[in-house]
Amino acid sequence: MPFPVERPRRLRATPALRSLVREQRLDPAQLVLPMFVKEGLDVPREVTSLPGVVQHSRASLVDAAHEAVEAGVGGLMLFGVPAERDARGSGADDPDGILNLGLRDLADAVGDRTVVMADLCLDEFTDHGHCGVLVEDGPRAGTVDNDATLARYVATGLAQAEAGAGVLGLSGMMDGQVGVVRAALDEAGRDDVVLLAYAAKYASAFYGPFREAVESTLVGDRRAYQQDPANRREALREVRLDVEEGADVVMVKPALPYLDVLSDVAAAVDVPVWAYQVSGELAMVEAAAANGWLDRERTILETLASVQRAGADAVLTYWAVEAARWLRRG
Numbered sequence: 001m002p003f004p005v006e007r008p009r010r011l012r013a014t015p016a017l018r019s020l021v022r023e024q025r026l027d028p029a030q031l032v033l034p035m036f037v038k039e040g041l042d043v044p045r046e047v048t049s050l051p052g053v054v055q056h057s058r059a060s061l062v063d064a065a066h067e068a069v070e071a072g073v074g075g076l077m078l079f080g081v082p083a084e085r086d087a088r089g090s091g092a093d094d095p096d097g098i099l100n101l102g103l104r105d106l107a108d109a110v111g112d113r114t115v116v117m118a119d120l121c122l123d124e125f126t127d128h129g130h131c132g133v134l135v136e137d138g139p140r141a142g143t144v145d146n147d148a149t150l151a152r153y154v155a156t157g158l159a160q161a162e163a164g165a166g167v168l169g170l171s172g173m174m175d176g177q178v179g180v181v182r183a184a185l186d187e188a189g190r191d192d193v194v195l196l197a198y199a200a201k202y203a204s205a206f207y208g209p210f211r212e213a214v215e216s217t218l219v220g221d222r223r224a225y226q227q228d229p230a231n232r233r234e235a236l237r238e239v240r241l242d243v244e245e246g247a248d249v250v251m252v253k254p255a256l257p258y259l260d261v262l263s264d265v266a267a268a269v270d271v272p273v274w275a276y277q278v279s280g281e282l283a284m285v286e287a288a289a290a291n292g293w294l295d296r297e298r299t300i301l302e303t304l305a306s307v308q309r310a311g312a313d314a315v316l317t318y319w320a321v322e323a324a325r326w327l328r329r330g
């Protein structure tokens with residue numbers, strides 16, 4: 001027998017062969033675009049640490065949503081940047097709060113052609129920047145009050161569903177959050193609203209630029225509710241609980257630094273698994289590309305392919321529109 005017996009290179013010889021044996025393909029419909037709408041803004045404003053991402057005015061949000069739908073992206077995830085914040089995050093469940101107004105605008109403009117999603121959390125609306133309300137007195141003063149926060153999530157979820165969100169993205173990492181919101185929606189006759197659980201969400205340094213995008217000044221950190229980056233098995237516990245509580249979709253976040261977790265989760269559940277390619281993942285690639293150290297388009301497409309390969313059925317990415325155009329071009 002001549003050596004080598006097996007020659008894997010044989011299948012890599014031409015573009016046609018490589019295309020024929022490619023194991024996966026990303027479709028623009030599997031990309032979800034996160035968007036920011038800021039109260040009181042007349043023209044969109046760039047986010048310095050997130051090149052290419054803007055805070056939208058209500059008008060520019062709708063224009064950008066049309067553009068994203070034209071490009072073929074599968075959904076839009078909206079975050080609100082309010083003009084004022086308070087301790088309980090009142091703007092989150094106010095029907096006239098900026099996020100709910102933006103959701104209404106999106107639902108009216110593109111709701112029949114795409115999936116409109118809302119971030120269901122309090123951190124954009126609280127003056128202390130935490131994802132929930134804080135305990136006021138006693139030995140636990142200053143910590144996030146899990147069960148009091150659940151009541152705020154219920155009110156917020158109902159307001160977002162009323163505003164026209166078809167998917168609610170529970171990103172706060174409170175225990176029991178999926179179950180209470182599911183029960184309240186069902187009670188209100190809204191068993192049609194989909195719950196996306198940020199089931200495995202890590203206390204990550206990669207969220208840095210997002211804080212600029214939502215102008216959040218966090219006091220302290222989120223380690224008492226988001227997961228420790230060192231923990232892999234714990235993600236399966238979080239995912240199991242969320243599915244038991246009624247999550248329709250589970251998400252892993254961030255994406256690229258957590259591909260092992262994504263792979264574990266995809267193997268463990270029978271609901272769709274999504275991944276969130278977060279702000280720091282974008283910033284890292286954009287900074288390197290701006291220096292000429294990485295080929296921007298190839299790197300971005302490779303990160304998306306990797307996240308898909310690890311098990312994501314869909315990806316939330318700030319590059320959604322651009323990537324959708326590249327993918328369509330082929």
Ligand code: PBG
Nearest residue numbers: 121123171206207210278279280
């Ligand atoms: C919480 C939320 C955050 C992100 C999405 N939802 C911030 C956090 O948990 O600290 C970060 C997303 C990103 O970095 O792109 N509402």
